[in-house]
Amino acid sequence: MSKTLDFYFEYSSPYGYFASTGIEALAARHDLTIRWHPILLGPMFKAMGSAPLVNIPLKGEYSRRDFQRTAKLFGIPYTHPDPFPIATVSAARATLYAREQHPEKLATLVGKLYAGFFAQGRAINETSVVLDICAESGLNRSAAESALAEDSLKALLKSEVDHALSQGVFGSPFLIIDNEPFWGFDRFDHIEKWLQTTARPST
Amino acid sequence: MSKTLDFYFEYSSPYGYFASTGIEALAARHDLTIRWHPILLGPMFKAMGSAPLVNIPLKGEYSRRDFQRTAKLFGIPYTHPDPFPIATVSAARATLYAREQHPEKLATLVGKLYAGFFAQGRAINETSVVLDICAESGLNRSAAESALAEDSLKALLKSEVDHALSQGVFGSPFLIIDNEPFWGFDRFDHIEKWLQTTARPST
Numbered sequence: 001m002s003k004t005l006d007f008y009f010e011y012s013s014p015y016g017y018f019a020s021t022g023i024e025a026l027a028a029r030h031d032l033t034i035r036w037h038p039i040l041l042g043p044m045f046k047a048m049g050s051a052p053l054v055n056i057p058l059k060g061e062y063s064r065r066d067f068q069r070t071a072k073l074f075g076i077p078y079t080h081p082d083p084f085p086i087a088t089v090s091a092a093r094a095t096l097y098a099r100e101q102h103p104e105k106l107a108t109l110v111g112k113l114y115a116g117f118f119a120q121g122r123a124i125n126e127t128s129v130v131l132d133i134c135a136e137s138g139l140n141r142s143a144a145e146s147a148l149a150e151d152s153l154k155a156l157l158k159s160e161v162d163h164a165l166s167q168g169v170f171g172s173p174f175l176i177i178d179n180e181p182f183w184g185f186d187r188f189d190h191i192e193k194w195l196q197t198t199a200r201p202s203t
Numbered sequence: 204m205s206k207t208l209d210f211y212f213e214y215s216s217p218y219g220y221f222a223s224t225g226i227e228a229l230a231a232r233h234d235l236t237i238r239w240h241p242i243l244l245g246p247m248f249k250a251m252g253s254a255p256l257v258n259i260p261l262k263g264e265y266s267r268r269d270f271q272r273t274a275k276l277f278g279i280p281y282t283h284p285d286p287f288p289i290a291t292v293s294a295a296r297a298t299l300y301a302r303e304q305h306p307e308k309l310a311t312l313v314g315k316l317y318a319g320f321f322a323q324g325r326a327i328n329e330t331s332v333v334l335d336i337c338a339e340s341g342l343n344r345s346a347a348e349s350a351l352a353e354d355s356l357k358a359l360l361k362s363e364v365d366h367a368l369s370q371g372v373f374g375s376p377f378l379i380i381d382n383e384p385f386w387g388f389d390r391f392d393h394i395e396k397w398l399q400t401t402a403r404p405s406t
Contacts, residue, residue, distance in 0.1 A: 044261065047260050047261055048259050048260050048261055048262055049259070049260070050253075050259070056251050056252070056253070057250050057251050057252070057373075058247065058250055058251055058368075058371055058372075058373035059251055059373050059374075061371060062371060062373065062384055062386055065384070066386075069383075069393070069397070070393065072400075073393055073396040073397060073400070165261075168261055168264060168265060169261075170260075170261035170262050170265065171262075180272075181265055181268070183265055183269070184389070186387070186389035186390070186393075187389070189392065190272070190273065190276055190389075193276040194272070194276060197275075197276070
């Protein structure tokens, strides 16, 4: 029986981007069904009394270096965006629109939005750029534009973020497999080990 | 030519403990000379406006789970201590004493202090327990006791922490190899990849 992998990610998160480049291979290796959850980290930072990584003294400087180095070590295209971080409401809403209405385009859209921001320097904080990327992902641009203006989609994103918080999600990427939470791209190897442990028959 | 590996660690840090169990093997694999730096994270938290991991909403709960799981996945003995976190001034000072006066006992002492706290439930916040562990590590208990009371050792710890901060150290474990900073036990595999990259001759 296929287990589910709940994948929570914020578009302004480099580690979320790195995770997105490997999530489908991870799921395929272990017969996991991905459920995609674009979130906004603002409410999480508020709950923790925290801030975006790059704005924290000491840790901020280190993290800028770690973004670049991690990308290089894992062979992932990366050009640190400027400005950074950005507002990702439109990108998250567009992703929910694809998830609900055109799930077959969803993974493509996520990949193109992330690569647009972190590899191609595209301003995915702008709705027009998000809509361009929707079109490049095979969605109808004007249908997406109408959807993004609807209150129901705004409400869906809000409820997704609230639900994520209620599940203990506080960062990006955040993965939950079989109630087991994993935070960070650097937990991918822990996930592999953990899945091997739990898959082992208890004879 | 042997490179140096500056290893910064706080005794109340589970990830510092995990790192300590693998640091000598890492150094041996890559012909690195370890320089041991026991630090206190208090001043780092102050600089970042942060707090001990377990005291942060959401992240705290997750981290308690991640400590246990990481230990299990890597086969490291672990019983989450109570109370936690603790004050580690005596343990850090004793470590500096060993480093300056009896460097041949240093790695043993670090291992026994960490295992005492995280595997055997010993109260290494208490000076008497630290001195017991000094003795078990081959140091003279009363000589260590005298040293711990000296102002020069207190000043040395303070200057170590100040120096660490000036190097951008903000967490535990924190490793610097050839000016390249790595934060976290989960950067061990990045270090391996990074060393392979930099070791490659540029022909």
